[in-house]
Amino acid sequence: MKNTLKIVKIGGNIIDDAVALTTFLIDFATIKSPKILVHGGGKLATRLADDLQIPVNMIDGRRVTDQQTLDVITMVYAGKINKNIVAQLQAQDCNAIGFTGADGNTIIAVKRPVQEVDYGFVGDVEQVKTSTLELLLTNNITPIFCAITHDTKGQLLNTNADTIAAELAIAFASSYDVSLYYCFEKNGVLKNVDDEESVIDHIDTKSYKSLLETGVIANGMLPKLNNCFHALNNNVQTVCIGQTSMLFNKNSKHTTMVL
Amino acid sequence: MKNTLKIVKIGGNIIDDAVALTTFLIDFATIKSPKILVHGGGKLATRLADDLQIPVNMIDGRRVTDQQTLDVITMVYAGKINKNIVAQLQAQDCNAIGFTGADGNTIIAVKRPVQEVDYGFVGDVEQVKTSTLELLLTNNITPIFCAITHDTKGQLLNTNADTIAAELAIAFASSYDVSLYYCFEKNGVLKNVDDEESVIDHIDTKSYKSLLETGVIANGMLPKLNNCFHALNNNVQTVCIGQTSMLFNKNSKHTTMVL
Numbered sequence: 241m242k243n244t245l246k247i248v249k250i251g252g253n254i255i256d257d258a259v260a261l262t263t264f265l266i267d268f269a270t271i272k273s274p275k276i277l278v279h280g281g282g283k284l285a286t287r288l289a290d291d292l293q294i295p296v297n298m299i300d301g302r303r304v305t306d307q308q309t310l311d312v313i314t315m316v317y318a319g320k321i322n323k324n325i326v327a328q329l330q331a332q333d334c335n336a337i338g339f340t341g342a343d344g345n346t347i348i349a350v351k352r353p354v355q356e357v358d359y360g361f362v363g364d365v366e367q368v369k370t371s372t373l374e375l376l377l378t379n380n381i382t383p384i385f386c387a388i389t390h391d392t393k394g395q396l397l398n399t400n401a402d403t404i405a406a407e408l409a410i411a412f413a414s415s416y417d418v419s420l421y422y423c424f425e426k427n428g429v430l431k432n433v434d435d436e437e438s439v440i441d442h443i444d445t446k447s448y449k450s451l452l453e454t455g456v457i458a459n460g461m462l463p464k465l466n467n468c469f470h471a472l473n474n475n476v477q478t479v480c481i482g483q484t485s486m487l488f489n490k491n492s493k494h495t496t497m498v499l
Numbered sequence: 500m501k502n503t504l505k506i507v508k509i510g511g512n513i514i515d516d517a518v519a520l521t522t523f524l525i526d527f528a529t530i531k532s533p534k535i536l537v538h539g540g541g542k543l544a545t546r547l548a549d550d551l552q553i554p555v556n557m558i559d560g561r562r563v564t565d566q567q568t569l570d571v572i573t574m575v576y577a578g579k580i581n582k583n584i585v586a587q588l589q590a591q592d593c594n595a596i597g598f599t600g601a602d603g604n605t606i607i608a609v610k611r612p613v614q615e616v617d618y619g620f621v622g623d624v625e626q627v628k629t630s631t632l633e634l635l636l637t638n639n640i641t642p643i644f645c646a647i648t649h650d651t652k653g654q655l656l657n658t659n660a661d662t663i664a665a666e667l668a669i670a671f672a673s674s675y676d677v678s679l680y681y682c683f684e685k686n687g688v689l690k691n692v693d694d695e696e697s698v699i700d701h702i703d704t705k706s707y708k709s710l711l712e713t714g715v716i717a718n719g720m721l722p723k724l725n726n727c728f729h730a731l732n733n734n735v736q737t738v739c740i741g742q743t744s745m746l747f748n749k750n751s752k753h754t755t756m757v758l
Contacts, residue, residue, distance in 0.1 A: 288574075292550055311579055315547075318597075319578025320570055323647065323655060327601040331653035335631075337603050338577075342586040343596040344640065372594075372640060379634060381603065388582065394590035396582060 244273040245377070245416035246487075249405035253425035254484065255282035255321060262328060264423075267488045269332035274377040274416070276408060277336075278385045279325065280401040285316040305360040305398040313398050314340075317386035325384050336382045341365075341389030342396060344372035347404060349389035349397045363389045363397025365404065368411035406467040406476075413475035420471050420479045421487055422464060428482040428495030429465070431456060439482070439493045445469065468497040503532040504636070504675035505746075508664035512684035513743065514541035514580060521587060523682075526747050528591035533636040533675070535667060536595075537644045538584065539660040544575040564619040564657040572657050573599075576645035584643050595641045600624075600648030601655060603631035606663060608648035608656045622648045622656025624663065627670035665726040665735075672734035679730050679738045680746055681723060687741040687754030688724070690715060698741070698752045704728065727756040 248268065254260050268277060289296060289312050297304040305313065322338040329336040341347025341363075349363030373383055385408070387401035402422065409420040428439040429451075443451065448465065451457045457465055468479045480486055482494025507527065513519050527536065548555060548571045556563040564572065581597040588595040600606025600622075608622030632642055644667070646660035661681065668679040688710075690697040702710065707724065710716045716724055727738045739745055741753025 314582050315574035315578035317578070318582045319574035319576070323573050323577045323599050323601060326599070327649045327655050328653045330601055330604050330649060330651055335604055336601075337596070337598075337631075339596075340582050340585070342582060342589055345589050345594055372596075372638070375634065375638060379631070381631060390586045390589060392589055394587045396586050 242415065242417045245412050245418045246271055246273055246275045246421065247278065247405055247409045247412070247418060248275065248421045248423060248484075248487065249278040249280075249401055250423045250484065251280045251401070251425075252282035254423065255279060256284070261325070264484050265325065265328045265334075266332055267484070269329055269334035271487070274382075276373070276377075276383050276385065277325070278387070278401050278405040278408065279317075279321060280387055281313065281317045281321065284321065285313050288312050288316055299357050299359070302359065304358070305362050307361070310361040310396060310398060314388060314396055318388055322384060322386045329382065329384070334382055335380060336384050337376065339383050339385045340396065341385075341399070341404070345369055345390075345392065346373060346383075347385075347389040347399070347407065348392055349399055351391060351395065351397060361395065361397050363391065363399045365389060365399060365407045368407050370411050370415070373412075374415065400463070402464050402467045406471045409471045409476045409479075410474040413477070417477045420468075420476050422468070422479075422481045423484045423487075424464075424481070426483070427493045428486075429457065429461065437493075440495050441493075442496050442498055444498045465497070469499075472497060472499050501674065501676045504671050504677045505530055505532055505534045505680065506537065506664055506668045506671070506677060507534065507680045507682060507743075507746065508537040508539075508660055509682045509743065510539045510660070510684075511541035513682065514538060515543070520584070523743050524584065524587045524593075525591055526743070528588055528593035530746070533641075535632070535636075535642050535644065536584070537646070537660055537664040537667065538576075538580060539646055540572065540576045540580065543580065544572050547571050547575055558616050558618070561618065563617070564621050566620070569620040569655060569657060573647060573655055577647055581643060581645045588641065588643070593641055594639060595643050596635065598642050598644045599655065600644075600658070600663070604628055604649075604651065605632055605642075606644075606648045606658070606666065607651050608658055610650060610654065610656060620654065620656050622650065622658045624648060624658060624666045627666050629670050629674070632671075633674065659722070661723050661726045665730045668730045668735045668738075669733040672736070676736045679727075679735050681727070681738070681740045682743045682746075683723075683740070685742070686752045687745075688716065688720065696752075699754050700752075701755050701757055703757045724756070728758075731756060731758050
């Protein structure tokens with residue numbers, strides 16, 4: 241029987257709220273099984289870019305990562321946010337180490353090819369190397385990943401945190417029973433986006449298609465759910481979406497994705 | 500017989516010069532023995548603080564680390580500088596992982612007590628825990644330390660990079676033959692500060708005292724040399740001061756400290 245590995249992704253609603261972050265980290269530290277935390281960047285990077293008067297260049301709702309923006313992201317994600325999370329976990333006796341994909345050569349990405357749009361230093365994950373991470377996990381050390389990868393040629397790359405969580409989950413699926421948790425500001429996937437009580441308990445491949453067709457799932461949720469099914473289709477055991485409470489309270493509403 | 504461990508500290512003259520840094524990292528990656536790199540922050544933190552209009556508060560030539568300054572240091576040291584070093588080393592097939600003292604709970608410090616001056620979030624090293632680092636070293640992974648520690652209660656602390664290098668060297672001295680290299684902009688300790696050829700080959704405890712009395716060693720060199728003797732007095736095998744070339748070229752002038 242394989243050991244359990246929990247991979248938890250948290251986003252801006254936790255990162256940007258100091259009290260919520262500390263509360264979550266206290267809970268996260270209590271998880272007994274091997275675990276990996278993946279965090280996004282929240283609003284801090286945008287705020288720092290504003291303060292430094294670095295122009296934001298958005299194309300089709302996506303931020304173009306030029307050199308200055310990459311520096312900001314590296315400072316905020318890998319520096320301020322990641323190291324504060326690590327320090328707070330240490331205070332809870334959770335022995336954490338902060339990671340980008342460059343650290344330990346753990347996540348290798350390719351710079352997104354320039355087609356109609358040049359997104360700059362954005363990386364699409366090509367390979368996850370688990371050996372160093374497994375060494376740490378078996379020694380009761382918890383890796384904390386920010387949303388940065390590298391190309392193995394010296395270039396850091398900005399990579400979507402949801403994708404990093406899914407690719408980590410897939411890479412570990414052969415050696416662990418992996419549960420992947422996407423934590424965000426809602427109780428799960430909602431039938432009615434304005435009604436937090438309208439959580440869909442389970443979404444399978446078939447109902448996913450019908451939700452897509454009826455437009456219930458759209459915009460920001462689309463890539464998130466695509467990541468979920470990508471993980472499930474690659475031997476990840478469990479994928480859940482909801483508030484962080486789903487990790488610690490069995491009665492907390494959330495959406496479980498199934499094939 | 501113990502294995503060799505090289506601990507190399509680099510400062511602003513390398514960090515602030517992209518070409519010098521890359522050249523150094525290419526050489527550093529060729530070191531066969533287990534190795535640890537410790538880097539300072541250079542001028543980047545000061546520049547970012549200036550850009551963000553964070554006032555610099557110096558007392559007796561030392562920077563006071565308030566919360567804003569600690570954030571800047573964490574972003575620049577642990578983010579931008581550390582992760583770019585890690586990515587560049589990966590490009591040279593040197594499997595590096597970036598560390599603050601919070602990562603892996605490796606370097607525990609105490610916030611400097613407020614006496615006449617409150618230096619803010621500055622930490623004095625209390626304990627180095629080597630077990631996680633040894634695990635990595637024996638797996639051919641190279642830790643890259645920036646000059647940040649933690650207090651185990653969730654607080655990151657700004658700590659002198661020379662001190663971190665010395666304390667790491669001392670902590671490993673029982674399990675490795677440790678060589679400690681302080682790289683800076685001069686060829687070594689100079690008899691005449693304006694003459695790069697006036698390198699003092701060896702300094703022992705006795706000649707150190709006489710150099711202090713005659714005022715040859717003063718200002719910035721004092722704490723550096725105190726760190727050297729502190730290391731030697733605690734079983735560190737070799738301590739050298741000079742340019743990075745001393746690591747790779749036997750004929751490169753430098754100062755060797757001896758008891």
